Amino acid sequence: MNDLLLRLRDKGNTVLVVEHKPEVVAIADHVVDLGPGAGTAGGTVCFEGTVAGLRASGTLTGRHLDDRAALKKTVREPTGALEIRGATTHNLRNVDVDIPLGVLTVVTGVAGSGKSSLVHGSIPAREGVVSVDQAPIRGSAAQQPGDVHRSAGAHPQGVRQGQRREAGAVQRELRGRRPSCNGAGVVYTDLAMMAGVATTCEECEGKRFDASVLEYHLGGRDISEVLAMPVTEAEEFFGGGEARTPAAHRILRNMADVGLGYLTLGQPLTTLSGGERQRLKLATHMAEKGGVYVLDEPTTGLHLADVEQLLGLLDRLVDAGKSVIVIEHHQAVMAHADWIIDLGPGAGHDGGRVVFEGTPADLVAARSTVTAEHLAEYVAREAHTSLQCASSHSSSTAKSASVRPYR
Structure with missing residues (x-):
């Protein structure tokens, strides 16, 4: 892919790539880094210039550009095995393989080698298997990542004793949408051949609900204020005090764990990127009680700084007995x-064939496959970077020890 991009450039084309992978960033002639964070914490150009300049810039991307994960010194012991026998889905060639249970197993290989066919097409569908595939999440502009407003409606604050029956009506109304904008807070106008225009709903002023609904509060906030919260703030909000709602808090914690802490609860699904939608799907499935989790490329759309967080999440799932x-x-x-x-x-x-089974260390040592070659190069870069850092630190320490401060 890198070779193709460079050939396109060399033919006189301007090539603009949106990418997180350091291998692609490394070949760029010019880099534009946006941030400094995500969501409301982003939206500004933090750096533009060369790759070398990015490394020295101190931005989040610059600091993590040379991040490399090391091979594990020890691996977990499996508690059993999921047997696949005679798999022939698509290009699979009568594959027999045992997938260990109770550990983190990675199925890899070049694109089109049969990974998805083996996992999704051959693992028996049974109770306790939670599969998160790459099928897109379908949603309208009125649907949101965190439908915790239903939990909020279940405990309306400030409702007088004589209004108990009215509270039930409020709950039903909270589940509905403002008719004028269908609960989106904006009205979309189709301009035929031109791009459509979205304008703030004049009736609800972007709050999505009728004034009668906004009279009710949870923890001092009305429903529009709750939907305006980012996930990280909402996680704390529903974690204690008057607004304590364990079910909502659990889902919000999962969203934060997969790197979606910057999304607002009321953000329309149509505004989410493909990677954000996949991670939202993962967070949703994490709430299910399953013994086996099957994930299809969960790093899709993740920034380098978020990969370590994902690895921690996978570890927590395995350590919890999954x-x-x-x-x-x-x-x-x-x-x-x-x-x-x-x-x-x-x-x-x-x-369509299994060309290696074993630990990552054994794969690197064997160097018998295309994956092995590239993983070995990756690990070697990690070791080289660590050695450089150690050498730089040692040199700096020695220099500081030999130079007396001027007085």
């Missing part, structure tokens, strides 16, 4: 795995 099976290309996830199943050796009719 079995986690991840289809993934990201080397950091491969390096962090307890067990790797590598498919290939190529794509399409050249793939």
Whole structure:
């Protein structure tokens, strides 16, 4: 892919790439880094210039550009195995493989090698298997990431004794939408051949609900104020005090764990990127009680700084007694795995076979597959970076010890 991008540029084209992967950033002639954070904490250009300048810039991207995950020194022992026998879905060639349970297993291989066919097409659908695939989340502008307003409506504050029956009507109304804007807070105007225009709803003034609904409060906030909260703030809000709602708090904690803490509860699903939608789907499924979690490329759309957070989340799932099976290309996830199943050796009719099973360390040592070669290079860069940092620190320490401060 990098070679293709460079060839396009060399033919006189201007190539603009939106990307997180450091391998792609490294070949750029010019880098524009946005931030400094996400959501309301972002939206500004933090840096523009060369890749070398980005590394020295001190921005979040610059600080994490050379991040590399190390191979695990010890791996978990499996508690059992999920047997797949004679798998022939799509290009699979009568595959027999045992997927270990109770550990973090990564299924990898080149694109088209048969990873999804093996995992989604061959793992038996049964109770306790939670599958998060790449199917998009369908949603309208009125649907939001955090539908915790239903929990809020269940405990309206300040309702007098004589208004108990009215409270039930409020709950029903909270579940509905403002008719004038269908609960979106904005009215969309179709301009035919031109781009549509969204304007703030004049009747609700963007608050989405009738004035009668906004009279009721939870923890001192009305429903429009709750929906305006980012996930991190809402997690604290529903975690204690008058607004304590364990079910809502649990879902919000999951959203924060997958790196969506900056989203507002009332943000329309249509404004989310593909990566954000996939992580929202993951957070939703984490609330389910399953013994086996199957994830399809959870690093999609993740910034370098968020990958470590995802690895911590996967570890917590396994440490809680779950079995986690991840289809993934990201080397950091491969390096962090307890067990790797590598498919290939190529794509399409050249793939469909298991070319390696074992620990990441054994894969790197064998260097017998395309994945092994690239993971070995990745690990070598991590070791080189660590050595440089240690050398720089040692040199700095020695220099400071030999130079007396001027008085």
